[in-house]
Amino acid sequence: MSALVIVLIVCAIAAAGFVLGRARALASAGGDIRGLHSLPSYYGLNVALAALLPALLLLALWSIAQPLLVERSVAAMLPDGVDSALVMSDVRRVADGLALAVAQGALSPQEVAALDADATDLRATLGDVGVALGSAVTPEILDAARTHRAMSATGDLWRAIVVIAAALAGTAVGWSVTNSALRARNLVERVALALLAFAASVAILTTLGIVLSLIFNTLEFFRLYPASEFFLGTTWSPSFGGGSELGILPLLWGTLYISFIALLVAVPIGLFAAIYLSEYASPGVRGIVKPLLEMLAGIPTIVYGLFALLTVGPLLVELFGNGGPLGLGWMDGGTAVMTAGLVMGIMLIPFVSSLSDDIINAVPQALRDGSLGLGATRSETVRQVILPAALPGIVGAVLLAASRAIGETMIVVLGAGAAARLSMNPFDAMTTVTAKIVSQLTGDADFSSPEALVAFALGMTLFVITLVLNVFALWIVRTYREQYD
The missing domain is CATH 1.20.5 (Single alpha-helices involved in coiled-coils or other helix-helix interfaces)
Structure with missing residues (x-):
């Protein structure tokens, strides 16, 4: 019995418990609701919760523990000297195929026990139910898969019995203690x-x-790998064959450089857009422009990446390359820091504008009226009253945009390139920490090697940087916050 069916049965028991508990409470008060301590629905909810919560908790714990226990028992059956992780993957695939074949009626339990690992009917039968076997199935794997399926089926049966029994027991206990004084x-x-x-x-x-x-x-x-070489190294050259140089400085520089350019684009445009929409735009204009701005946040980042690769990059090459009208020769290819930074800044505009607009609108209208009543112009009111009052929220919006920029991957991969270098030229191709995390964990990487584990060190470094940014932003907010009674 699947977990979904069990949940539906438990919910049905809880619904019945609600009806029974409510009826028992009314009966104990002689049908007069004034004789009850609480409303009748609370008595029904008490019984329903007594049935629902213990059963669902038991179901969750059982669903977590059963696969671990089954795989540990099956792994003990495998011969010594084999890669247990790799073999267990084949065992699970074959066991799932056998269970699916039995569930669909393609195989009977007796036929499962009689299957031969060397026979082609095993591969054909599993192929009929949508399970493809990429490698040969040894007798050991087939025996382990049979055991895995049998233990899982037995565990699922007992899980259903125990969970449903717990729901019924909870209903009985909740119903028995229900009375008018409860x-x-x-x-x-x-x-x-x-x-x-x-x-x-x-x-x-x-x-x-x-x-x-x-x-x-x-x-x-x-x-x-030495921590000093990781944090102070200026060369990023991983090699799964050995002899890697894993210095984070080029990746960190690329991350901060691209994020800085993106914020230079997003923060002024987003903040000015928020000020216009909240203080100057008419309701009709605001009702059109604000949804259009927020639509930018719903565009997938892969689309922004393609926009950077196919449109912005070639446009920048045409302007700043050798063949451009300026003839500067600054840019050789479309993938560059400037390409990724500009497109990422466009992507971040709705994060800044929407949050800043909401914060500015939350400033009390009395502050605006008081400033205008004292003779200040609208622009002076915005600059000297509204923005200081909304500063904590604006800082939060900028921080959110910075965190989004630091964690972006697809725009960087398609727009900035994959070169890890230290350069001040914004028209050079660079890469970021997030892009290298993806590349180091992609493919047939040995997770016991430094070249794979470095991805976690890169992620930890980004986490610390984000934490420092949050602490710094909190200090700014507390220092410049304007409080009003």
Whole structure:
């Protein structure tokens, strides 16, 4: 039985519990709602939650633990000296194919037990259900796949029985304690508060998990490669054959250089657009221009990358190349820092303008009226009253745009090139940290080698840079914040 079917059954039990709990509460009060401590719906919710929460928690824990236990048991059956990770991938693929074939009626359990690894009917049968075998299936893999399928099927059966039993038991317990004196509203509100607290902690727990995964792999990288050469090296030349030079400075320079150009484009245009829309534009103009600006945020970054590669890059070459009207010869190819920076700046305009517009509109109207009443012009009011009051939000918008620029990948890959170099020329091709993270983790990389683990060190470096930017922005906000009573 699939997890979705189990969830639907548990929800049906909870719905029945809601009806039964509500009816029992009314019956205990003699049908008079005034005799109840809480509204009847709270009694029904109390029973429904007693059925729903323990069952769903048990289902989640079981779904996480079962694959781990099954794979550990199956891995113990494999012969010594084999790559267990690679073999287990084949075992899972064959086991999933066998389970799908049984579910669709292409094979019976007896036929699964009689299959021969060397026979072509195994490959043909699995091919009929959409499972392709790229390599030969050995008898060991087939036996392990049979065991994997059998243990998974048994585990799924017991999971359904235990979870449904837990839902029924929770319903029975909630129904049995339901009476007119039960403080059902207090119980339901405590559960709701706990769920809200859990939802609030998800972001913190996710961040903690990301940081821990980065830290452990980064420490493993620094055991294989000197940290001093990584942070101070000026050459980026990975080689999976050995002899790599993995200096981060060229990548870091490219990242900051492209982000700086992008912010030079996005921040003034976005901020001025926000000021115009919030303070000067008529409602009709605002209703047209603001949605058009926000449409830029919905364009996929791959489209921006193609725009940089096919339009902006050739245009810059035509203007600043040898054959251009200026004859400057500054730019040889379409992939350059300027290409990626300009297109990325266009992409960031809605991030700055939309957030800044919302923050400016949140400034109390009384501040505007007071400034205008004292004789200030509209532009003076914007410059001396509104912008200082909205400074914390504007700093947040700029910080969001900077973080977006630092983490961008596709525009950099298509618009800036793949060269890791230290250069002040904005018309040179460069690359960024994010682009190299992708390239180092793409392909048949050995994850125990420095050339693969360096991606985690690069990610950890970006995380620290972003953290420093946040702390610096917080200091700016606290220093220049304007507070009003």
